[in-house]
Amino acid sequence: MTEALEARGLKKAFSGVKAADDVSVVIKSGEIVSLIGANGAGKTTFVNMVTGYLKPDSGTIHSQGREITGLKPREITRSGVCRSFQIPQVFNELSLEENLLVAVNVALKGAARSHSPLRGADNRNARQMADEILVRFKLEDYRYNRANEVSGGTRKLLDVGMATISHPRVLLLDEPTSGVASNEKFAFMDVVMNALADEDVAVMFIEHDMDIVRRYAHRVVVFHEGRVLADGPTEVALNQDDVKRYVTGGAA
Incomplete structure (x- = not known):
């Protein structure tokens, strides 16, 4: 190794x-x-x-x-080298899918500097990447739920999933x-x-x-x-x- x-x-x-x-x-x-x-x-x-x-x-x-x-x-x-946090660093007003699309957009384009991190994320490649995380982390059932509507454990899974976007x-x-x-x-x-x-x-x-x-x-x-x-x-x-x-x- x-x-x-x-x-x-x-x-x-x-x-x-x-x-x-x-x-x-x-x-x-x-x-x-x-x-x-x-x-x-x-x-x-x-x-x-x-x-x-x-x-x-x-x-x-x-x-x-x-x-x-x-x-x-x-x-x-x-x-x-990526990390998750003790307190999940997620966008509470966005759905789990939208949180992942933001993470994908940042990973692909460095869009954190943009006024709209979701801009440009709504494309087939970005959605496919978000879908893969939703499946791998057992989050499919919460795709359209806002982050502040799900349990603490589910928010934690989302946070870890977002940290793995860039492999x-x-x-x-x-x-x-x-x-x-x-x-x-x-x-x-x-x-x-x-x-x-x-x-x-x-x-x-x-x-x-x-x-x-x-x-x-x-x-x-x-x-x-x-x-x-x-x-x-x-x-x-x-x-x-x-x-x-x-x-x-x-x-x-």
Whole structure:
């Protein structure tokens, strides 16, 4: 497997507080990796540096051999590194189909600068791409529903689907099951993972639910106080004494 993402020696401090202290993480194509740690451990800081929402104070980030350190989020997205958000970044007043058409138009034409992101999206190619996402993410029944009319889990699926429009090589999911009903979390993750199964995409997801981590992650990277505390196969990492002590509280 090739290195889809390689972060080396990342450091980031806010007012003297180290949010990332010499963080190094490598993820291979096709891997599914979970980032875990207490609130404030450095997980989101790491993801924000990788996706361009924060610039590291030092260190380097490469994707597919290309350096992306310090690039703007839009440039990093175009390089093949995409993300979804803990709070879905969707247009609530648009239908699910229209949300996807906006995402297609932006991906194909960079139309985010346009006053009307839907302009030019209403063509056969754009609709075909939107249809594929609707099918893959089990959203066909909600095609014409506005985003603010569907459940939190459905909005999450839409957000992840929009992030996959350009077939990324790396996909980062920020707390994908947050806001999803507890009795729907496994079904939700099954849909996401099945939709990505044929994409050969490296998936890295932040998660606090250890049941989700154990079921879906091939590997776990554990953050603690801005550093990587553990990095290894899921069961091995979760059963380390220091991980139980500082992160899972023995829940592993």
